[in-house]
Ligand SMILES: NC(=O)C1=CN([C@@H]2O[C@H](COP(=O)(O)OP(=O)(O)OC[C@H]3O[C@@H](n4cnc5c(N)ncnc54)[C@H](OP(=O)(O)O)[C@@H]3O)[C@@H](O)[C@H]2O)C=CC1
């Protein structure tokens with residue numbers, strides 16, 4: 468199977484190194500070359516799967532056209548779906564093209580439990596994301612906190628998953644994943660914390676509803692070349708592709 472990728476950063480490079488069959492990259496105009504094209508039109512005709520490892524802007528820019536062409540798309544840019552207009556365009560394009568937008572589980576887990584719990588009704592879902600200061604560099608945390616001088620954990624955001632996803636496009640895709648699986652963007656409460664003693668990128672979900680209650684916590688290791696992004700996010704893209712190919716699987 469021929470697979471294409473968007474993004475040649477920390478996640479994209481990991482995915483490429485761990486998957487066979489990635490033969491073409493969708494890149495910014497001016498960066499074309501062998502195996503690199505700058506438009507959806509220029510993608511090979513036999514391509515059936517694209518992997519977005521590039522972020523919100525790339526999903527908005529290329530996603531609708533990829534799906535409308537009948538090419539399935541796996542994305543890590545879940546927070547982009549907090550924009551209802553883009554979410555609608557992607558849904559419509561997928562319908563038109565008979566393709567599917569697959570939302571990679573990314574740096575979090577337990578989304579299956581949350582999605583099942585949603586069926587019975589959820590009363591409250593909260594998500595807390597905690598990273599070392601370096602993981603928040605370049606984000607909306609910077610003007611709120613002195614990241615370099617931080618000596619104790621400090622929350623720099625409290626609000627809905629929708630606000631978090633839109634305000635922190637490189638750091639709150641997990642908030643979007645929790646929202647999309649569970650109680651939705653507006654009913655999911657989010658707290659984002661910079662913590663000099665964080666043991667990694669720590670993500671915690673608390674949920675209760677008709678099913679009962681659960682807590683989930685993961686201490687994710689960041690990718691070596693980007694302290695913002697958990698290695699598990701890249702692994703989840705590879706796992707999503709492998710799952711598609713498996714005759715039996717979970
Ligand atoms: N779901 C989840 O749990 C997680 C999701 N993410 C999402 O994944 C994204 C990528 O993470 P990561 O790999 O660590 O980030 P990097 O900054 O290391 O890499 C991003 C790559 O995408 C490319 N890119 C960005 N926009 C475009 C575009 N419009 N067209 C073509 N290429 C583009 C960049 O190119 P250039 O160098 O030219 O800018 C770069 O190669 C994050 O921004 C975040 O939104 C990240 C972590 C967890």
Ligand SMILES: O=C([O-])CC(=O)C(=O)O
Pocket residue numbers: 574636637638639640641642668669687695696697698700
């Ligand atoms: O990689 C992580 O730990 C989480 C992240 O950046 C995001 O949610 O966008």
